[in-house]
Amino acid sequence: MTAKTLVTLEDVGLRVGNTVILRRAKLTLEAGEKIGLLGPNGSGKTTLLRLLATLIRPTSGHGTVLGARLGTDDVFAVRPGIVMVGHLPGLYPELTLGENTRFVARLAGRAPASADQALAAVGLAGAAGRRADQSSKGMLRRTELARVLIIEPRLLLLDEAHAGLDAEAVGLVDTIADRVTSAGGCAVLVSHEADRLEVDRSLRVTDGAVEEVS
Amino acid sequence: MKFLRTRWLEVTALLVVGAAVVRGVTVAADVTQGDVQRIMYVHVPAAWLAFLAFGVTVVGSVAWLRSGKPHWDRLAASSAEIGVVFTGLAIVAGMIWARPVWGQFWTWEPRLVTTALLFFIYLGYLALRRAVIDPVERARRSAIMGIVAFIQIPIVYQSVNWWRSLHQTSSRNSIDAPLRVTLWLAVLAFTFAYAVMLRRRLELSLLEAALELRQLEGSQAVAGAAVVAPSLEKAGHHG
Amino acid sequence: MSFWRQAFEIARKDLLVESRTAEVALMTVPFAAVGLILIPLAIGTDAPLLTDLGPGLFWVVVLLFGVLVILRKSAVDGGPQRDLVRLLGIDPAARFAGATLATSLLVLLFEVLLGPVVIALYNPALDGWGWLFIILPLVATGMGLLGSLTGGVTTSLGTRTSLTPLLIAPLALPLLLGATQALESLERGRSILPWLALLAAVDLALAVTGVLAARPLEEAII
Numbered sequence: 001m002t003a004k005t006l007v008t009l010e011d012v013g014l015r016v017g018n019t020v021i022l023r024r025a026k027l028t029l030e031a032g033e034k035i036g037l038l039g040p041n042g043s044g045k046t047t048l049l050r051l052l053a054t055l056i057r058p059t060s061g062h063g064t065v066l067g068a069r070l071g072t073d074d075v076f077a078v079r080p081g082i083v084m085v086g087h088l089p090g091l092y093p094e095l096t097l098g099e100n101t102r103f104v105a106r107l108a109g110r111a112p113a114s115a116d117q118a119l120a121a122v123g124l125a126g127a128a129g130r131r132a133d134q135s136s137k138g139m140l141r142r143t144e145l146a147r148v149l150i151i152e153p154r155l156l157l158l159d160e161a162h163a164g165l166d167a168e169a170v171g172l173v174d175t176i177a178d179r180v181t182s183a184g185g186c187a188v189l190v191s192h193e194a195d196r197l198e199v200d201r202s203l204r205v206t207d208g209a210v211e212e213v214s
Numbered sequence: 215m216k217f218l219r220t221r222w223l224e225v226t227a228l229l230v231v232g233a234a235v236v237r238g239v240t241v242a243a244d245v246t247q248g249d250v251q252r253i254m255y256v257h258v259p260a261a262w263l264a265f266l267a268f269g270v271t272v273v274g275s276v277a278w279l280r281s282g283k284p285h286w287d288r289l290a291a292s293s294a295e296i297g298v299v300f301t302g303l304a305i306v307a308g309m310i311w312a313r314p315v316w317g318q319f320w321t322w323e324p325r326l327v328t329t330a331l332l333f334f335i336y337l338g339y340l341a342l343r344r345a346v347i348d349p350v351e352r353a354r355r356s357a358i359m360g361i362v363a364f365i366q367i368p369i370v371y372q373s374v375n376w377w378r379s380l381h382q383t384s385s386r387n388s389i390d391a392p393l394r395v396t397l398w399l400a401v402l403a404f405t406f407a408y409a410v411m412l413r414r415r416l417e418l419s420l421l422e423a424a425l426e427l428r429q430l431e432g433s434q435a436v437a438g439a440a441v442v443a444p445s446l447e448k449a450g451h452h453g
Numbered sequence: 454m455s456f457w458r459q460a461f462e463i464a465r466k467d468l469l470v471e472s473r474t475a476e477v478a479l480m481t482v483p484f485a486a487v488g489l490i491l492i493p494l495a496i497g498t499d500a501p502l503l504t505d506l507g508p509g510l511f512w513v514v515v516l517l518f519g520v521l522v523i524l525r526k527s528a529v530d531g532g533p534q535r536d537l538v539r540l541l542g543i544d545p546a547a548r549f550a551g552a553t554l555a556t557s558l559l560v561l562l563f564e565v566l567l568g569p570v571v572i573a574l575y576n577p578a579l580d581g582w583g584w585l586f587i588i589l590p591l592v593a594t595g596m597g598l599l600g601s602l603t604g605g606v607t608t609s610l611g612t613r614t615s616l617t618p619l620l621i622a623p624l625a626l627p628l629l630l631g632a633t634q635a636l637e638s639l640e641r642g643r644s645i646l647p648w649l650a651l652l653a654a655v656d657l658a659l660a661v662t663g664v665l666a667a668r669p670l671e672e673a674i675i
Contacts, residue, residue, distance in 0.1 A: 016348065055536055057672075080542035090537035092466065094473040094527070103466055107541045109454050131473075279669060331623040338620040345610045355606040358666045359620065362602055365658050366624050373627040373651055377634055 004031040006155060006186045007052060009210070012061035012070075014044075014051055021047045023208035024061065029155075029186045034177055036197040037190045038213060039205035045190045046087065048205060049157045052188065053084045066154055080108065083153040087160040089140040090147075091132040097143045098128030105150050118146035122172060137164045148176050154185040161189040161197070174198060223413060227406035234396075234403035241396045251393075253311045258397060259404035260304035261329055267297025267408065268336060272364040275357035284423065285416075287353035290360055291343060292415035294336055296408060301333040324374040331370055335363045349426075456547045463543070463551025468558065470527035477522050477559045482566045485518040489570055500576065507575030512632045515564055515592065516625045520618045522559050523600030528552065532609065535671075545667035549601050553663065557590075557597030564589050581639040584649075588632055591652040595628045598659035605663075605670040627655045 007029035014022040021044035029035060039045045050056050054065055054075035066081050068074035084090075091100045098119060105115035119128050122142040132140060141164065148156060156177060162170050177187035191197050202213040218225060234255070244251035274290030277283075308326055309319040320326075342359055346352035471477065492510060493503055522528075530538070538548060568585075571577060603620045607613040635648035 050536070053536070053540060055539060076542065079540050082540055084536060084540060086533050086536065088531070088533045090533040092470055092534060094470045095466070099469065103462070104537070104541065106462055107454070107459065107538075107543060331626060334619070334623045338616070338623070341612075341616055341619060342606060345607075345612045345616055354669060354672075358602075358670055359606045362659075362662050362666070363624065365662055366627070366655075369627045369651070369655055369658065370624070373630040376647060376651070377630045 005029070006031055007063070007065050009058075009063040010061055012051070012058045012063050014047065014056070015059045016047060016056070020208055022051075022058075022205075022210070025208070025210045027203070027210050029188070031154075031184045031186060032181050033186050033201070034181050034199045035186065035188045036199035036202035036213075037188055037205065038192070038202055040192075043205045044208075045205050046159055048210070049084060049086075049159055049188065049190060052155070053082050053157055054079060055084075080151070081154040082157065083148050083151050083155075084157040085141070085144045085148070085159060087163065089132070089144060091140060091143060093133035094131065096129050096131050097124060097135060097139065100132060100143060101128075101146050101150070104147050108151050110150055114150050115146070118149040119143070121149055122146045123168075138166060138169055141165055142169060142172065145172060145176050148180065152183065153180060156180045156185060156187040157190075158188065159190045161191050163191075223406070224410050227403075227410045230399075230406045231403040234399045237396050237399050241392055244390075244393065247315060250311065250314045253307050254393075255396060255400040257304055257307035257311055259401045260300045260307060261325070262401055263404050263408050264297055264301040264304055264329060264332055266405065267293045267300060268332065268364060268367070270412070271297065271336075271339075271360050275360035275364075278353055278357045279361075282350075284349070284353070285420075287349075287357070288416060288419040288423070289412075290357065291340075292412055292419055294339055294343075294360070296411050296415065298333065298336050298340060300404075300408070301329060301336065304329055305333060322378065324371065324378045327374045328367070328371045332367065335367070339363060349423075456544055456550070459543050459547035460550035460554060463538075463548050464554040464558075467527050467552060467555035471525065471555070471559060474526055476525040476527070477563055478566065481518060481521045481525070482563060484521070485514050485563070485567055486570045488514055488518060489567070489574055493574070503575040504577055507571050507577030508636060509633050510575070511567065511571040511577075512592075512629055515560075515567065515632075516596070516629050517618075517622065519560050519563060519596050520621055522563055523556060523596065523604065523621065524614055524617055525559070528556060528600065528604060529608075529613075535608075539671065545671040546664045548671070549605070549663050549667040552604070553594075553597040553601040553660075555597075556600045557593045560596045560600075561590060561593035564593060578640070581636055581645075584635065584639070584645060587649060588635055588652065591649070591656060592628050592632050594656045595652065595659065596625070598656060598663055599624060602659060602663050602666070605666065608670075627651055631655065 005028060007027065009025050009027040011024040011026065012022055013020075013024060025048075037045055037048070047056070051058065051063075051070070052065060054068065054070060057071040063070040065075065066078040068078040091097075092103075095103070098116070101115040101119050102112045105112055105118075116125075116128065119125055122145050124139060124142055124146070127135065127139060130139075132143070135143075158173065158177065161173055161177075165173065173189075177189060180187045189197055189199060204211050204213045238252055238255040243249050270293040271290045274286045274288075274293065278286035278290065305326070308329070312321050313319050339356060339359055343352055343356050346355055489510065492506075496502075496506075572579070599621050603617050607616050607620070610616065631648045631652035635645045635652075638645050638648060
């Protein structure tokens with residue numbers, strides 16, 4: 001483990017209900033890395049992402065995320081440095097895209113203007129007044145990417161990174177992930193389609209373990 | 215002798231319950247109410263057990279939140295189940311008692327009203343337990359609900375008490391000494407019965423947990439194992 | 454960002470969502486008003502009886518139909534929204550406070566809109582009505598707190614809409630008695646203060662439990 005290590009998992013086991021997601025999983029993520037996370041349907045990629053986001057605790061083993069030990073109250077302090085974009089949008093359907101983004105900016109302690117700038121940066125300046133439940137999947141995804149620009153996280157977790165996005169938006173995902181890594185952060189991109197990912201290295205979740213894909 | 219050593223609680227409980235039954239049936243009946251009054255020996259101890267059982271539930275809930283050890287959650291759940299049964303018994307016995315004495319099944323006596331609410335509060339607690347599948351999540355949510363409910367009970371009781379005092383005066387009679395001894399014996403008997411039931415229920419829930427674990431290990435339920443490559447031939451052809 | 458600032462932002466978001474769905478004002482209040490019309494048709498419509506029953510029925514309707522305010526859409530965050538708020542580093546207690554504030558204000562709105570309906574239909578005695586400025590918010594706060602607490606333990610459960618009323622109704626009894634008996638005590642020339650103290654005690658006990666339970670509860674939900 002080096003000073004540049006952002007995430008470590010040591011023999012981490014994770015069980016949700018009656019399903020074993022991980023068994024003695026090992027993982028190290030360094031600063032500046034862009035990681036692809038692969039695996040078939042139902043293999044636990046999303047759950048692993050939520051574990052890395054400190055939202056679920058490991059059932060056994062140890063792990064650290066941004067210096068906080070998983071399963072302890074230290075994780076509360078590091079959460080504002082993590083952005084997770086799940087496969088379902090983390091937006092309030094009844095609020096407009098602008099209201100959603102400003103809500104995030106205010107709670108993250110950023111100026112509301114930064115929300116408008118971020119929306120413009122993802123190409124949604126003209127759609128700020130549109131309700132989330134009236135917007136397309138691609139627009140919702142772009143709104144969530146605006147969240148990454150506002151928070152400037154050290155750990156970016158993107159589930160189904162390229163699902164349902166047009167070519168322009170796919171480029172946007174990669175640009176934003178690169179911004180995070182070049183600022184000394186780490187980005188994890190989940191995808192089914194290995195060939196569409198431009199990443200430093202890829203990991204695969206199979207049979208409760210995380211393996212390096214060459 | 216081994217039987218006595220491992221089952222001393224059951225044997226003692228049987229003796230005390232037996233003594234209480236004999237005493238409860240043979241002691242002189244109440245002068246004004248007659249034999250009907252004997253149902254007090256069921257009603258009062260059952261109500262006491264309701265409070266004892268839910269007190270144990272809250273102890274288990276707090277201890278689980280502090281330590282996270284599964285046996286505390288099992289204690290809370292087991293005690294609540296038994297508590298609900300005795301609360302129901304207390305209410306039904308109270309109603310059977312009330313009918314000949316006051317001419318109606320229900321009186322708005324504060325303790326009776328509180329006991330009835332207690333019954334529903336803990337039915338809710340058990341319904342909550344049933345609704346959550348993950349064991350840890352279930353333990354945590356129900357521990358908090360158990361504590362919330364317990365804190366509210368004295369307030370519920372006090373509010374009904376005040377409400378009653380505004381509307382009519384309390385009619386509590388003192389009871390004779392022989393009757394009081396019988397009542398204490400009945401309370402003791404019920405408490406022993408509760409202890410036996412709690413022990414058996416705990417043994418049972420330990421077995422349940424072991425079974426759950428064995429099924430888990432046996433099925434090798436690793437995420438992804440349930441999803442395999444699709445094979446359309448298996449769907450067969452129609453037409 | 455301070456605790457109250459976070460709570461305020463959460464409450465503001467909840468109320469903004471509510472302003473779009475208008476569940477309380479346009480659905481729950483009319484439904485409760487219909488309830489108040491139905492009751493006299495079932496039990497009798499003579500004026501003295503209704504004058505007597507009016508205040509009590511108002512509070513029963515507030516507490517029972519008020520559960521619908523607690524169950525409204527804007528009180529429920531889905532999984533992705535919960536993840537969002539948790540990762541923003543919001544203190545779970547501040548989230549509890551914010552959600553409680555929003556629900557309490559909406560229950561208060563519910564009470565205020567339903568009041569004129571009861572006055573029009575039942576013609577209740579209105580002696581000591583000034584005390585309502587204290588009683589209505591105390592009851593609304595109690596309902597808001599019960600709503601956030603039970604909302605916390607029933608989050609993401611399929612049976613939430615049936616389970617929540619069962620959990621709330623028996624615990625709401627002290628609120629019902631506090632509200633109804635306060636004004637009745639005035640009428641009988643007794644002190645109203647014990648009842649106000651009861652309402653305040655319920656609110657305080659629920660608030661303390663809620664704040665202490667907020668973090669373990671939020672971390673329990675997978």
